[in-house]
Amino acid sequence: MSNAILTKTRIQAGTYEAVLTAETENNYHPDLQALHLEQELEGLTVTEDKSLGNTWHVRFAIPREILTDGVQTFLIAERATGDKLDSFTIVTGEVLSDDIRAEMDLLRAELDMLKKAFRRHCVETT
Numbered sequence: 001m002s003n004a005i006l007t008k009t010r011i012q013a014g015t016y017e018a019v020l021t022a023e024t025e026n027n028y029h030p031d032l033q034a035l036h037l038e039q040e041l042e043g044l045t046v047t048e049d050k051s052l053g054n055t056w057h058v059r060f061a062i063p064r065e066i067l068t069d070g071v072q073t074f075l076i077a078e079r080a081t082g083d084k085l086d087s088f089t090i091v092t093g094e095v096l097s098d099d100i101r102a103e104m105d106l107l108r109a110e111l112d113m114l115k116k117a118f119r120r121h122c123v124e125t126t
Contacts, residue, residue, distance in 0.1 A: 004030065006058065006076060006085035016060040018076070018086060020046070024054055032085070034060045035075040041066075044076070062090070069093025 004022040011017070020030055034044040041063060049055040058076065066072060069092060076086045 004078070004083075004085060006032075008086055008088065011062075011088065014062050014064065016058075016062060016074070016076075016088065018058040019049075020056040020058055020085070022054055030056055031079040032058060033077055033079045035077060036066055036072065041074075067092055 003024070004020055006018050006020045008016065008018045016034075020032075022028070022030070029048070030046050032044055032046055034041045041060075043063070044058065044060045047057045047059075049057055060074075060076070062074070067090060072090045072092070074088050074090075075084055077084050
């Protein structure tokens with residue numbers, strides 16, 4: 001089903017929550033899967049919201065045993081087609097020192113140090 005739109009509403013207390021909307025025929029029930037490192041994870045539920053029509057609430061309890069130092073990326077996809085509907089990333093532990101923001105701060109500090117050294121060199125040689 002290529003016309004499905006999955007909108008993440010929040011991640012609260014280790015549970016991913018989203019709303020799926022789609023233009024579809026009656027009696028359709030989306031078949032979604034949660035993936036981590038290309039492995040399907042258990043616990044994803046899809047519940048129809050009968051008051052809205054063609055709307056489903058998606059919930060997924062993030063397994064705590066998967067959360068380790070580093071960057072963990074999760075995908076929510078349609079099982080039949082493999083189409084990715086959403087993804088989210090959780091960053092924990094030591095990898096934060098390698099985060100792009102930390103790298104930018106380090107580069108800025110090094111650039112400031114080089115500018116000072118260059119200015120000092122220019123003053124000394126003139």
